[in-house]
Amino acid sequence: MITLDHITKTFGQTTAVDAVSMEVPAGSVCVLLGPSGCGKTTTMKMINRLIAPTSGKIIVDGKDNAAVDEVTLRRSIGYVIQQIGLFPNKTVEDNIAIVPDMLGWDRKRSRIRAAELLEMVNLDPEIFLKRYPKELSGGQAQRVGVVRALAADPPVLLMDEPFGAIDPINREVIQDEFMKLQARLKKTIVFVSHDIDEAVKMADRIAIFREGRLIQYSSPDDLLAHPSNSFVADFVGTDRTLKRLRLIKVEDVMVEQPCRARADDTLETAAAMMEEAGHISIVMVGPLGRARGYVTLDGARCKRGTVGEHHDKLRGVVNVDEDLRAAVSMMFTHDITWLACVDDDGFYKGYITQRGITHALGATYRDS
Amino acid sequence: MAAATLSTSTVLSTVIRLALVAGVFALGAYWESTGLLPSIFRHTDDVVYLIGQHIRLVAISGVLAILVAVPLGILLTRTPFRRYTNFVTQFVNLGTTIPTLAILALSMSFLGIGAPPTIFGLFVLTLLPILLNTIAGIRSVPPHLIEAARGMGLTQRQIPFQVELPNAAFVILAGIRTALAINVGTATLAFLIGGGGLGELIFTGIDLMDPSMLLAGAIPTALLAILVDFLVGQAQFWLIPRGVNPLR
Numbered sequence: 001m002i003t004l005d006h007i008t009k010t011f012g013q014t015t016a017v018d019a020v021s022m023e024v025p026a027g028s029v030c031v032l033l034g035p036s037g038c039g040k041t042t043t044m045k046m047i048n049r050l051i052a053p054t055s056g057k058i059i060v061d062g063k064d065n066a067a068v069d070e071v072t073l074r075r076s077i078g079y080v081i082q083q084i085g086l087f088p089n090k091t092v093e094d095n096i097a098i099v100p101d102m103l104g105w106d107r108k109r110s111r112i113r114a115a116e117l118l119e120m121v122n123l124d125p126e127i128f129l130k131r132y133p134k135e136l137s138g139g140q141a142q143r144v145g146v147v148r149a150l151a152a153d154p155p156v157l158l159m160d161e162p163f164g165a166i167d168p169i170n171r172e173v174i175q176d177e178f179m180k181l182q183a184r185l186k187k188t189i190v191f192v193s194h195d196i197d198e199a200v201k202m203a204d205r206i207a208i209f210r211e212g213r214l215i216q217y218s219s220p221d222d223l224l225a226h227p228s229n230s231f232v233a234d235f236v237g238t239d240r241t242l243k244r245l246r247l248i249k250v251e252d253v254m255v256e257q258p259c260r261a262r263a264d265d266t267l268e269t270a271a272a273m274m275e276e277a278g279h280i281s282i283v284m285v286g287p288l289g290r291a292r293g294y295v296t297l298d299g300a301r302c303k304r305g306t307v308g309e310h311h312d313k314l315r316g317v318v319n320v321d322e323d324l325r326a327a328v329s330m331m332f333t334h335d336i337t338w339l340a341c342v343d344d345d346g347f348y349k350g351y352i353t354q355r356g357i358t359h360a361l362g363a364t365y366r367d368s
Numbered sequence: 369m370a371a372a373t374l375s376t377s378t379v380l381s382t383v384i385r386l387a388l389v390a391g392v393f394a395l396g397a398y399w400e401s402t403g404l405l406p407s408i409f410r411h412t413d414d415v416v417y418l419i420g421q422h423i424r425l426v427a428i429s430g431v432l433a434i435l436v437a438v439p440l441g442i443l444l445t446r447t448p449f450r451r452y453t454n455f456v457t458q459f460v461n462l463g464t465t466i467p468t469l470a471i472l473a474l475s476m477s478f479l480g481i482g483a484p485p486t487i488f489g490l491f492v493l494t495l496l497p498i499l500l501n502t503i504a505g506i507r508s509v510p511p512h513l514i515e516a517a518r519g520m521g522l523t524q525r526q527i528p529f530q531v532e533l534p535n536a537a538f539v540i541l542a543g544i545r546t547a548l549a550i551n552v553g554t555a556t557l558a559f560l561i562g563g564g565g566l567g568e569l570i571f572t573g574i575d576l577m578d579p580s581m582l583l584a585g586a587i588p589t590a591l592l593a594i595l596v597d598f599l600v601g602q603a604q605f606w607l608i609p610r611g612v613n614p615l616r
Contacts, residue, residue: 050519074521085516089534089612099520132611149520158519 001026002047002156002188007056009042016042018212019056024205026061026155027186031199034209034235040192043209044158047190048077060156075099078149078157078187082164084141086133092118092144093129099152110151117147121177139170146178150185157189163198175201196236200224200243208232221247225364241361245324253324253360254341254350260285261295263308270307271300283340283348284311291317291340291348314340320349324360327352407580408587414569415584422565422592425483425555429490430548437495438540441502442528457503464496468554476561486555486563493554494547501543505536537608545600552593556585
């Protein structure tokens with residue numbers, strides 16, 4: 001856990017950081033967000049004392065960081081910068097092993113660790129260990145930069161716009177990889193960004209800075225739903241509610257265990273099920289429960305036969321693990337108002353409707 | 369395409385090499401026929417002795433210059449002195465414009481004649497380019513590398529050795545390469561202040577209007593300069609890690 005207690009930094013006459021107090025819970029990602037010159041990077045750099053605070057206290061995992069020798073402190077905190085900063089004179093292996101080497105790890109152990117870490121970010125150690133940074137692509141270098149910070153297994157990670165210099169397509173990929181890694185490692189991360197989308201995607205908590213002051217510190221959903229003032233509202237954008245779609249999983253909004261028809265059910269049975277549930281269509285499942293197709297109430301009423309003979313193909317199917325953004329996008333693509341939700345193996349789990357999504361997004365306003 | 373280019377250039381360089389060998393052979397044969405070559409070889413004993421002396425001058429002044437210039441360059445790029453770096457660079461630049469002969473003459477007026485003023489003069493001449501390149505090399509290391517190093521907990525003492533010097537090494541060695549090659553040539557002037565070396569044959573040859581003596585001094589000097597350049601070039605190629613070596 002990281003606690004900032006009335007941290008202030010002044011450079012001459014200007015106050016870069018003004019009495020910031022906040023707490024980053026252990027194992028969570030906190031994104032410091034704001035326009036350039038707002039004090040977010042200065043705040044982060046005070047955590048590993050690259051910049052000394054003018055006043056205030058920072059406590060990292062129970063220890064006042066001013067009481068620890070600064071070199072020892074920095075070796076216990078992973079650090080990733082936007083320019084990556086891999087040392088061109090060292091191989092990937094030696095770059096990753098820098099901190100372990102300084103901590104006096106056994107050489108064999110640190111090199112095995114380097115190979116393990118490369119595998120964690122899907123880089124083949126056979127190929128990459130002996131390469132030099134100039135022989136890496138931007139995305140590969142950034143992955144190495146991230147695992148280098150993880151080499152000595154520090155509980156805390158500081159990241160200064162680590163994915164800022166990567167092209168948008170690779171950035172998404174690396175962000176996703178990093179989130180998977182974080183789900184496993186549960187590091188306490190302070191992450192500086194100026195990109196609201198990145199913040200919403202990565203953060204457990206977002207801290208919005210303006211002119212050295214902490215304006216709002218809350219969960220991404222809370223920030224988007226209830227910006228505390230017009231500056232935050234402008235910063236997060238007029239489409240802030242749409243951004244919230246990303247934060248909610250299909251699973252959380254879908255109607256679970258709905259009624260379903262089988263191929264050998266007659267259309268009358270299907271129509272009866274729909275009438276009972278008040279639905280205008282019903283999903284047909286296969287023998288094991290996989291979503292196969294659907295029939296509409298109108299169709300079931302005016303035809304005769306079994307569901308299997310008259311079903312239509314499902315136009316949209318969404319995985320329960322996807323976020324609402326993917327679901328809405330699919331609805332818009334296919335011009336439909338509901339989607340069948342399936343798990344990884346294709347089993348029918350529930351359905352999701354546009355109304356349901358609107359309702360879910362609006363819930364936070366109705367309660368308050 | 370790449371293979372074709374490669375083979376063309378290989379063929380070309382082989383042709384050039386063969387032509388060179390043939391040319392040198394023809395020149396040798398011509399000189400032999402004019403009697404120049406035998407008259408040059410009359411000076412063999414002198415040449416061997418003077419080459420030794422010449423190398424001594426170059427080696428002592430060169431090694432001293434490296435030992436002073438590189439640490440001085442590192443020192444001048446440390447934070448407390450960094451604001452003076454520009455001033456020092458300009459001062460040193462000014463120093464390099466002073467004619468070589470003037471430096472030798474000045475050092476003679478302080479240290480008398482013989483080897484010491486020569487070594488001192490050569491030392492000053494060699495020091496300046498090495499110092500300039502050391503400063504330039506270290507300053508060309510991107511600031512974000514230093515920031516990453518600090519952020520990971522490298523100490524103030526580790527940063528120059530693990531980050532700055534390895535990344536500046538190519539530029540520093542380039543400075544050493546040029547400086548030593550110039551040193552070899554300049555060391556011929558040592559004769560003028562009684563320092564010895566191959567200049568003895570060259571200047572005496574000029575005075576006596578004896579081209580064979582002149583060449584007996586000039587040819588080994590040139591070969592020595594080429595050899596030094598080649599050796600430092602090889603060191604540059606092999607000693608500097610592949611990651612920061614533009615030659616590899």
